Amino acid sequence: MRALFIIDVQNDFTEGGSLGVNGGAAVARQVTEFLRANPNEYDVVFASRDWHDGTGDNGGHFATTEPPDYILTWPAHCVAGTPGADYHPELDTSLIDVNIRKGQGKPAYSIFEGTTEDGETTEEKLEELAVTDIDVVGIATDYCVRASALDALETHRRVRVLRDLVAGVAADSSVSALREVELAGAAVIPSTEGMKND
Ligand SMILES: [Zn+2]
Secondary structure, eight states: OEEEEEEOOBGGGSTTSTTOOTTHHHHHHHHHHHHHHOTTSOSEEEEEEEOBOSSSOTTTTBOSSSOOOSSSOBOSOOBTTSGGGSBOTTSOGGGOSEEEEEOTTSOOOSGGGOBOTTSOBHHHHHHHTTOOEEEEEEEOIIIIIHHHHHHHHHTTOEEEEEEEEEEOSSHHHHHHHHHHHHHTTOEEEOTTSSOTTO
């Protein structure tokens, strides 16, 4: 069984958001186009959302007293129930089977730190569906995409990152992140390569 992970394609992580990443809106549009063009590629589509508390600093994740360092501390983003936490409007949510929320009251970069609406962990859901292969797309290459791909490899599944369907905070750290996941055992490929209907 093959799954797609769509990581954090949310308004706050795209242009105009509180932590907007250049190319984020394009990723939203292109992931939708990719799934529509490859309707039989995935048995299940997961999408994650950062889903922070509106009060407190979410375990030091939000910069409250000092300016954000954009490594460990960030401007407030993706507060549960706000427009910034919504999926980007160009991501067609009818294509999503499993919605994962992460980061309530704490930092959470990886989709494996989140749960479904029914409270199951991502790993429990993957096991239930007997998922063996995972492709990863989304935002941000150098943070949540990286962490999700590395955690997926830890579960001993086959992992690919579709490199034209990700967007990163910074160019250098995005290149490093893709190199790191490749060294850890993931394939980093264009979305036009290796699909079933090629
Ligand atoms: Zn966050």
